Amino acid sequence: MTTAINNILQKDALDRNDLITLLTATAPADIELIRSAAEKTLLAKCGNKVFYRGLIEFSNLCVCDCDYCGIRKSNHSVNRYTLSKDEIIAAAKWCAEQGYGSVVLQSGERRDAAFTDFLEDVIAEIKSATASEKLPNGAGITLSVGEQEPQSYERFYKAGAHRYLLRIEASDPKLFASIHPQDQSQERRIDCLKTLRQIGYQVGTGVMIGIPGQTAENLADDVLFFRDMDVDMIGMGPYIVHNATPMGVYAGYYNESKDRIFQTALLMIAVCRLALKDVNIASTTALQAMRDDGRELGLRYGANVIMPQTTPVDVRRDYLLYEGKPCIDEDAAHCRTCLEMRIRSVGREVAVDDWGDSKKALRKSKSNNNKNNMEGTMPIVMIMEGPPPLRGEPYPTL
Numbered sequence: 001m002t003t004a005i006n007n008i009l010q011k012d013a014l015d016r017n018d019l020i021t022l023l024t025a026t027a028p029a030d031i032e033l034i035r036s037a038a039e040k041t042l043l044a045k046c047g048n049k050v051f052y053r054g055l056i057e058f059s060n061l062c063v064c065d066c067d068y069c070g071i072r073k074s075n076h077s078v079n080r081y082t083l084s085k086d087e088i089i090a091a092a093k094w095c096a097e098q099g100y101g102s103v104v105l106q107s108g109e110r111r112d113a114a115f116t117d118f119l120e121d122v123i124a125e126i127k128s129a130t131a132s133e134k135l136p137n138g139a140g141i142t143l144s145v146g147e148q149e150p151q152s153y154e155r156f157y158k159a160g161a162h163r164y165l166l167r168i169e170a171s172d173p174k175l176f177a178s179i180h181p182q183d184q185s186q187e188r189r190i191d192c193l194k195t196l197r198q199i200g201y202q203v204g205t206g207v208m209i210g211i212p213g214q215t216a217e218n219l220a221d222d223v224l225f226f227r228d229m230d231v232d233m234i235g236m237g238p239y240i241v242h243n244a245t246p247m248g249v250y251a252g253y254y255n256e257s258k259d260r261i262f263q264t265a266l267l268m269i270a271v272c273r274l275a276l277k278d279v280n281i282a283s284t285t286a287l288q289a290m291r292d293d294g295r296e297l298g299l300r301y302g303a304n305v306i307m308p309q310t311t312p313v314d315v316r317r318d319y320l321l322y323e324g325k326p327c328i329d330e331d332a333a334h335c336r337t338c339l340e341m342r343i344r345s346v347g348r349e350v351a352v353d354d355w356g357d358s359k360k361a362l363r364k365s366k367s368n369n370n371k372n373n374m375e376g377t378m379p380i381v382m383i384m385e386g387p388p389p390l391r392g393e394p395y396p397t398l
């Protein structure tokens, strides 16, 4: 296999078969070849710097009912909170003072007028409160507040947010439908991604890795979806079971598949780096939830963004999308020192006072030609066991 992998790694443009071969590598020597090629591409295309975005999970109120997510609206055991404007500004100011050039404002989904007004106001205030000599235009703001009306996206953009994360979760329509209620449509989500791009946001998307029934072919198609949507950023992570959700019935599958899910999540980072070259890729908290050194490993497989936890500690344990989330007790200052050590341990450097836009976004703002060809066909390769939880069919019971 090593020769086949080596041949693929020599290519500049990867086709679908190549993606599948890389994503299904299991021999340690093959995995190391892929990892080191991805790291090399990262260093050549993006450099050695790791960009921070201080993560502020400002509300866990949510109108959605995603089958995997711990803060879904039907989970009545969640203690719901929304931070005050002052609390959010204080967290953002702290980030800017630490040299974090950017923040991510993340919350459950709400589309009511009060929410839109509140967030618009918060964005504008963060911009002025964080402007300094070091950051003349204030902190960079990435939003992650789900599907919104185009007018709301526009208002947030005008108020000063310039990047937006909206995961597609699964690009395969059937797989998407299998983990969402019927009224949450994949088409609408794709429309949102297009609208965000039209407005002028740098756009990020991503998927969960290890969804029951997901195949290597699905993951290869996810990478092609990222390419076709021409995204600037990728945020992906392993699926982690949450017991108080309909997909809690997959606890057995999850426990048996953990190692494979984790390794596949790392390979997805590497493959996205090899295929998409100069996008920003986050090494997400979910990786660390599975393994203490998960985020460092994400960096070694080609990621270049980390989102240090800066949500106030007293509400952090109420924002549990999945079980085993790390750092829920550490204060932000502790998270910072701990992370810096982890980043240095893998030979990388933290960027200071830098918005950390992807090289791709910077390049695109200059010119506008980037498409490489990744077509091809391949029979479906199952990598995730367990029946796909197709909507309409009852979930298996334990």
Ligand code: 5AD
Residues within 6 Å of the ligand: 068, 069, 070, 167, 169, 207, 208, 237, 238, 239, 240, 241, 242, 286, 321, 322, 323
């Ligand atoms: N496991 C892993 N990731 C999850 N998310 C939500 N629930 C889970 C889970 N159980 C991710 C989704 C969402 C992001 C904010 O968190 O991909 O887009």
